[in-house]
Amino acid sequence: xxxxxxxxxxxxxxxxxxxxxxxxxxxxxxxxxxxxxxxxxxxxxxxxxxxxxxxxxxxxxxxxxxxxxxxxxxxxxxxxxxxxxxxxxxxxxxxxxxxxxxxxxxxxxxxxxxxxxxxxxxxxxxxxxxxxxxxxxxxxxxxxxxxxxxxxxxxxxxxxxxxxxxxxxxxxxxxxxxxxxxxxxxxxxxxxxxxxxxxxxxxxxxxxxxxxxxxxxxxxxxxxxxxxxxxxxxxxxxxxxxxxxxxxxxxxxxxxxxxxxxxxxxxxxxxxxxxxxxxxxxxxxxxxxxxxxxxxx
Amino acid sequence: xxxxxxxxxxxxxxxxxxxxxxxxxxxxxxxxxxxxxxxxxxxxxxxxxxxxxxxxxxxxxxxxxxxxxxxxxxxxxxxxxxxxxxxxxxxxxxxxxxxxxxxxxxxxxxxxxxxxxxxxxxxxxxxxxxxxxxxxxxxxxxxxxxxxxxxxxxxxxxxxxxxxxxxxxxxxxxxxxxxxxxxxxxxxxxxxxxxxxxxxxxxxx
Numbered sequence: 267x268x269x270x271x272x273x274x275x276x277x278x279x280x281x282x283x284x285x286x287x288x289x290x291x292x293x294x295x296x297x298x299x300x301x302x303x304x305x306x307x308x309x310x311x312x313x314x315x316x317x318x319x320x321x322x323x324x325x326x327x328x329x330x331x332x333x334x335x336x337x338x339x340x341x342x343x344x345x346x347x348x349x350x351x352x353x354x355x356x357x358x359x360x361x362x363x364x365x366x367x368x369x370x371x372x373x374x375x376x377x378x379x380x381x382x383x384x385x386x387x388x389x390x391x392x393x394x395x396x397x398x399x400x401x402x403x404x405x406x407x408x409x410x411x412x413x414x415x416x417x418x419x420x421x422x423x424x425x426x427x428x429x430x431x432x433x434x435x436x437x438x439x440x441x442x443x444x445x446x447x448x449x450x451x452x453x454x455x456x457x458x459x460x461x462x463x464x465x466x467x468x469x470x471x472x473x474x475x476x477x478x479x480x481x482x483x484x485x486x487x488x489x490x491x492x493x494x495x496x497x498x499x500x501x502x503x504x505x506x507x508x509x510x511x512x513x514x515x516x517x518x519x520x521x522x523x524x525x526x527x528x529x530x531x532x533x534x535x536x537x538x539x540x541x542x543x544x545x546x547x548x549x550x551x552x553x554x555x556x557x558x559x560x561x562x563x
Numbered sequence: 564x565x566x567x568x569x570x571x572x573x574x575x576x577x578x579x580x581x582x583x584x585x586x587x588x589x590x591x592x593x594x595x596x597x598x599x600x601x602x603x604x605x606x607x608x609x610x611x612x613x614x615x616x617x618x619x620x621x622x623x624x625x626x627x628x629x630x631x632x633x634x635x636x637x638x639x640x641x642x643x644x645x646x647x648x649x650x651x652x653x654x655x656x657x658x659x660x661x662x663x664x665x666x667x668x669x670x671x672x673x674x675x676x677x678x679x680x681x682x683x684x685x686x687x688x689x690x691x692x693x694x695x696x697x698x699x700x701x702x703x704x705x706x707x708x709x710x711x712x713x714x715x716x717x718x719x720x721x722x723x724x725x726x727x728x729x730x731x732x733x734x735x736x737x738x739x740x741x742x743x744x745x746x747x748x749x750x751x752x753x754x755x756x757x758x759x760x761x762x763x764x765x766x767x768x
Binding site: 401432433435460463464466469477492496501533534549550554557 | 586615617618619620621623624627628630631632634635649651652657658741742744745
């Protein structure tokens, strides 16, 4: 079996830089991280300097994700040896217990961290993740709400909470979380688009109009967001088809829908250029837009 | 009720879809190219989402697009499948029931198929699926004996082959298509690859 460096013709420095990129952008491409990281650790540990500790941590977490307990264990041992009393390493030990589904033992470990340091957010979040893994959604939601009362700026937590609410079909509360995220991240087109999707799902004329506005906002921030484009088309079409709207509102929304249609067709035409197999999708979209117009008019 | 037959192609793609996103709930539609009436032959499937399964807009969009594609290719939507992120719970979620209900409105022997993540592992001898049908106004477990997977051994080995060559990465679901519309959610290339493995000329039978 050839090594990563052989297969992809990369140097150990490039491998180290790739790991850093994945770390900084929080990618969860665990299989790749394990492949690259394991080789880096085994073959080039001495060259990595102090970077090696953060790499051990990154590879350990990825190893847990891929059920590579052997690799996770050896990384953990190195970290334990180097940082014997560290809470950060203890949390990693806890994550390993979680991966082995030893949730009670993991919780005991996190509780001991919190006894020592009640402000340790990482341990608190792991406890919430355990609730989620056990399918205890309402408890996870309750704990996460309590957490956010204290740590109101934690974006990751707000997003996690919005996901939990969406799964529980509590769209109003999911919308609230997304509103928080949009306020603190006004340039993030994904939050706008998710908010619009939640509003659309809630239904009713007011929500549809909000949905359309936020799909439009998402497009302003990123004009290649296809979900937002389709969302704009669908919400505008539904509003235009509603018997409750004024003639002006109907006219405006017909215009928005028409604009969206032309953008969608254009995008698919560009995508389909020179690709034979995409004819299926392109044709399907054309007919779909036609059929949707018929059902919504 | 009637018999349900699940083709190797449909099974393989569902399995690959669940394998491609092990940390997410995934869902998709089950299609048939056989005429209505008699046994339900699931000949293909379209993988749909791996994010926000319960949000309406993208689901509606996907259903409409698949509808149109089915008309063009003489197929019908005959069912719905879902694999929950939480492996220990393979019961249908409200969103699964809702979509299955919609399909049932157009197809009176529609099936709802839940993938049982706990039974998915290499060398698993039992198909990791739980099938429901509409009976007396609710979705009830279907009698296992009415569910056919022809050439089960062959199907298993084909799936293992695909997984070991990492082919779940080739599968395109509707979500991935929206991220990059040059990707083909009808999976023509992957279909061809799988069908080649299935054909008797392969000497696998």
